[in-house]
Amino acid sequence: MKVFRLHLLLIVAIMLAFTGTTVFGKDVKDLKAAFVYVGPIGDGGWTYSHDLGRKHLEKMGVTTSYVETVPETDSIRVIRNFARENYDIIFTTSFGYMDTTLKVASEFPKTVFMHCSGFKTAENVGTYFGRIYQAKFLTGIVAGYMTKSNVIGVIGSHPIPEIIRHINAFTLGVRSVNPDAKVKVIWVNAWFDPSKEGAAADSLMDDGADIVSITTDSAAALKAAEKRGKYAIGNDSDMKPYAPSAHLTSAVWNWGVYYEHIAKQVAEGTWKTNKDWWGIKSGVADISSFGDMVPADIRDKVNKKKEEIIAGKSFVFQGPFNKQDGSSAVKEGEKLTDEQIWGIDYFVEGVAGSLPKKNN
Amino acid sequence: MIHISFEKRIYSSGFIRMSITICAIIFALLTGGVFLYAIGVNPFSAYFNVCSQIFGNKWGIEDLLLKMSPLMLTGISVALAAKMRLWNIGADGQIYMGACAATWVALTFGGSNNLTLLPMMFVAGITAGALWIFIPAFLKAHFNVNDIITTLLMNYIAINWVDYLLFGSWRDPNSLNFPITALFAPAATLPMIKNINLHIGFLIGIFIILLIYFLLSKSRFGIYVNIVGNNPNAAEYSGINKKKLIILIMMISGAIAGLAGVIELTGVHHRLQQNISLGYGYTGIIVTWLSRAHPLGVIFNAFFMALVFVGGEIMQMKAGLPVAMIYLFQGIILFSVLGSDVFAEYKLKIKRTA
Numbered sequence: 051m052k053v054f055r056l057h058l059l060l061i062v063a064i065m066l067a068f069t070g071t072t073v074f075g076k077d078v079k080d081l082k083a084a085f086v087y088v089g090p091i092g093d094g095g096w097t098y099s100h101d102l103g104r105k106h107l108e109k110m111g112v113t114t115s116y117v118e119t120v121p122e123t124d125s126i127r128v129i130r131n132f133a134r135e136n137y138d139i140i141f142t143t144s145f146g147y148m149d150t151t152l153k154v155a156s157e158f159p160k161t162v163f164m165h166c167s168g169f170k171t172a173e174n175v176g177t178y179f180g181r182i183y184q185a186k187f188l189t190g191i192v193a194g195y196m197t198k199s200n201v202i203g204v205i206g207s208h209p210i211p212e213i214i215r216h217i218n219a220f221t222l223g224v225r226s227v228n229p230d231a232k233v234k235v236i237w238v239n240a241w242f243d244p245s246k247e248g249a250a251a252d253s254l255m256d257d258g259a260d261i262v263s264i265t266t267d268s269a270a271a272l273k274a275a276e277k278r279g280k281y282a283i284g285n286d287s288d289m290k291p292y293a294p295s296a297h298l299t300s301a302v303w304n305w306g307v308y309y310e311h312i313a314k315q316v317a318e319g320t321w322k323t324n325k326d327w328w329g330i331k332s333g334v335a336d337i338s339s340f341g342d343m344v345p346a347d348i349r350d351k352v353n354k355k356k357e358e359i360i361a362g363k364s365f366v367f368q369g370p371f372n373k374q375d376g377s378s379a380v381k382e383g384e385k386l387t388d389e390q391i392w393g394i395d396y397f398v399e400g401v402a403g404s405l406p407k408k409n410n
Numbered sequence: 411m412i413h414i415s416f417e418k419r420i421y422s423s424g425f426i427r428m429s430i431t432i433c434a435i436i437f438a439l440l441t442g443g444v445f446l447y448a449i450g451v452n453p454f455s456a457y458f459n460v461c462s463q464i465f466g467n468k469w470g471i472e473d474l475l476l477k478m479s480p481l482m483l484t485g486i487s488v489a490l491a492a493k494m495r496l497w498n499i500g501a502d503g504q505i506y507m508g509a510c511a512a513t514w515v516a517l518t519f520g521g522s523n524n525l526t527l528l529p530m531m532f533v534a535g536i537t538a539g540a541l542w543i544f545i546p547a548f549l550k551a552h553f554n555v556n557d558i559i560t561t562l563l564m565n566y567i568a569i570n571w572v573d574y575l576l577f578g579s580w581r582d583p584n585s586l587n588f589p590i591t592a593l594f595a596p597a598a599t600l601p602m603i604k605n606i607n608l609h610i611g612f613l614i615g616i617f618i619i620l621l622i623y624f625l626l627s628k629s630r631f632g633i634y635v636n637i638v639g640n641n642p643n644a645a646e647y648s649g650i651n652k653k654k655l656i657i658l659i660m661m662i663s664g665a666i667a668g669l670a671g672v673i674e675l676t677g678v679h680h681r682l683q684q685n686i687s688l689g690y691g692y693t694g695i696i697v698t699w700l701s702r703a704h705p706l707g708v709i710f711n712a713f714f715m716a717l718v719f720v721g722g723e724i725m726q727m728k729a730g731l732p733v734a735m736i737y738l739f740q741g742i743i744l745f746s747v748l749g750s751d752v753f754a755e756y757k758l759k760i761k762r763t764a
Contacts, residue, residue, distance in 0.1 A: 084727075090732075090733060090734070091732070092732075115727050115728075115730065116726070116730075117723055117726045117727055117733075118726070118732070118733045119733045121685045121688055122683065122684075122685060123678075123679060123683065123684075123685045123686060123688060124685075124688055127473055127476075127477075127720075127723070128723060128727075130469075131473075131723070131724070131727060132727070134467075134469065135727070145588060146588065146590075146683075149593075169586070208587065208588060208589070209587045210586050210587045210588050211586050211587070239573070239577065239589070393586070395586075395587075405587075406577060406578070406581070406587060
C-alpha cells in the first residue's frame with residue numbers, strides 16, 4: 051500500500067514537472083486550513099506549538115485561520131463554522147474535541163478533519179499525534195542525572211493514557227540513569243491553569259522535589275521553580291525564555307513538518323483517513339536546547355541516546371521494567387506494541403502518585 | 411464659565427432608556443472600532459462581516475438563538491429575584507445541579523421509553539435547581555444573611571460536586587479517563603423545532619419569560635412581589651408574609667436556572683461534562699442589569715449578549731483577531747451600556763455662568 055502510494059506520488063510529481071501546473075487536485079496555495087485551539091496561542095506551550103505549525107503553512111502559501119480558547123462544550127459551533135466557510139482541512143487540537151469533530155465531519159463529508167490526540171476516526175476524520183514520549187524519555191535522563199534529592203515532581207494534567215504514557219516514559223528515562231530516584235505526580239485536572247500549575251509546583255517542591263517537570267500547557271511551574279532556585283523541565287515548546295536559570299530542557303513539538311505533509315496530501319487529493327504517530331525521527335517531537343547548568347557529558351549522553359532512538363536501536367518502552375506495584379510489566383528482551391503504548395493505563399515503577407480507580 | 415452638572419430626571423420613560431441604551435451600544439462600537447483600527451483591522455469590514463455572517467444565513471441565526479437560549483433563562487432567573495431586590499448570583503451552580511440531577515435520571519433510567527425519560531429529567535433538574543437555592547433563600551428570609559455571598563459560594567460547591575462525580579463514579583469507562591459521562595440514550599434528546607436546527611429549549615425560554623411577565627404584571631402574586639421589592643416596610647404593614655415570599659421567589663429563580671441546565675444537557679451536550687455552563691449564570695446577571703430586570707427586556711438583551719459572543723468568534727475567524735481583543739471588546743460594550751445608566755437617571759445640565 052505504501053509502495054503504491056509512493057508510485058502515485060512519483061507519477062504526480064513527474065506530471066507536475068512536465069506541465070508546470072497542477073493536474074490532480076489543487077495547488078497548496080489554494081488550500082484553506084483552519085485550526086481550533088483549546089488554549090490561547092500565547093500559552094507558550096501546546097497551543098503555541100500548533101500555531102507555529104499553522105504559521106509554517108502560511109509561509110507555504112496556505113490560507114489559514116484559527117479560533118483560540120475554545121471550550122470543549124462550545125467547540126461544535128466553531129468547527130461547524132469553519133466547515134461552512136469551505137475550509138479544506140480543519141485541525142482540531144484537543145482531546146476533548148473528539149466527539150464534536152466527528153459530529154461535524156458527518157455533516158460535511160467533503161471536508162477533511164484532523165483531530166489531534168484522539169482515537170476515533172471516520173472516512174473524512176483522521177487522527178494524529180506525535181511520539182513525544184521519546185522526547186519525554188530523554189528529558190527524564192537529564193532529570194535523573196541532575197537531581198540531588200532524588201525526588202522529581204511531575205504536574206499531571208488529565209489522567210488520560212496520553213499523559214500516563216508521558217509520565218511513564220519520563221520515569222523510565224529518569225530510572226535508566228538513576229534507579230534510586232522517585233517521580234511524584236500531582237494532578238491538576240486541567241490543560242491550562244497557570245495558578246493551579248504554579249501551586250502544584252510549589253507543593254511538589256515542599257515535598258522534596260528539586261526538579262519539576264510538567265505535562266500541562268503553561269510555564270507557570272517553571273517560574274515557580276526558578277523563584278526557589280530549583281530546576282524545571284518544559285513541555286510542548288522551548289520554555290527557556292520563561293525561566294532561564296531553572297530550565298534544564300523541554301520536550302518540544304515541531305508540528306510544521308507534519309502539517310506540511312497533510313496539506314500536500316489534501317492538495318494532491320491523496321489524503322486518506324489515517325492514524326499518524328510520528329516520532330523524534332521525523333522531527334515532530336524533539337528536545338530543545340539545554341540550560342547552561344547541564345554539563346557537557348550529560349548533553350552528550352542524551353544526544354547519543356537520541357541518535358539510538360532515531361536509528362531504532364533504542365526503544366523507550368523496552369523491558370525489563372515493572373509496574374508501580376513492583377509486578378513485572380515487560381520482561382527482558384520484550385517491548386510494548388504501539389497499541390499497548392497508546393492505551394497504557396498503569397504507572398511504571400518509580401512513580402509515586404495514583405490514577406483514578408476504574409469503576410467498570 | 412461653563413458649569414456642568416447632573417440633574418435627576420423626575421420621570422425616565424421607557425423610550426428615553428431604550429434610546430440611551432442604543433446610543434451606548436453605538437458609542438461602544440465606535441470605541442471598539444478605534445482599537446480595531448489601532449491593530450490594523452478595518453472596523454467597518456469587521457462589523458460588516460459579523461452581520462453578514464450572522465444575519466445573512468439561516469444557520470448564523472440558528473447559532474445565535476442556540477446561544478441565546480440559556481441566557482434567556484438565566485436572565486429571567488436573576489431578573490425575577492431582582493424584582494424583590496434579591497440577588498441570585500448562583501444561577502451557574504443551579505445549572506450544574508439541575509444538569510447533575512437530570513444526568514442521574516438519564517444514567518439510572520436510561521432504558522425508559524421516550525415518553526417518560528425526558529419529563530423525568532426535567533422534573534429532577536428543576537427540583538434540584540430549586541432545592542440548591544433553598545439554603546441561601548432560607549438564610550436570607552429568616553436571618554437576613556447576605557444572598558449575594560451565599561448564592562455565589564454555592565456555585566463552587568456545585569461545580570466541585572459535579573467534578574467529583576465526573577472524575578469518579580460517573581466517568582464513562584470508554585472515555586479513557588477523560589472526565590465525561592457516557593452519551594445519554596436517544597430518548598433523552600430534546601426535540602428540535604421543525605425545519606430549524608434549533609432545539610425547543612428556545613421556545614421554552616420565551617414561554618417562561620412571558621409567563622413571568624404576566625405573573626408579575628397581571629396577578630395578585632405580582633403585586634405582592636412589587637410591594638416587597640419597592641417598599642419592604644409597607645409590605646410588612648400590609649400583612650404580606652415577606653419571609654415566605656422571599657423563599658418562594660428565590661426557589662422559582664433557582665428552578666428556572668435548573669431548567670436551563672437540563673435544556674443545555676438534553677439539547678446540546680447529551681452528556682454531563684465540565685463547562686456545561688460557560689458562565690451563563692454570570693452573563694444572566696449582565697442580561698438582567700441591561701434590561702433593568704424587565705422580563706421582556708431580558709429577551710432583547712439575551713439576544714444582544716449572544717450576538718457579542720458569537721460575533722466575537724466570527725471576528726476571530728474572519729479578521730484573525732486574538733481572543734484577548736474579543737474580551738476587550740465585550741468589556742467596552744458592557745462598560746458603556748452599564749455606564750449609560752447615569753444618563754437614564756440624570757440629565758446633563760450645561761449652564762453658562764458669568
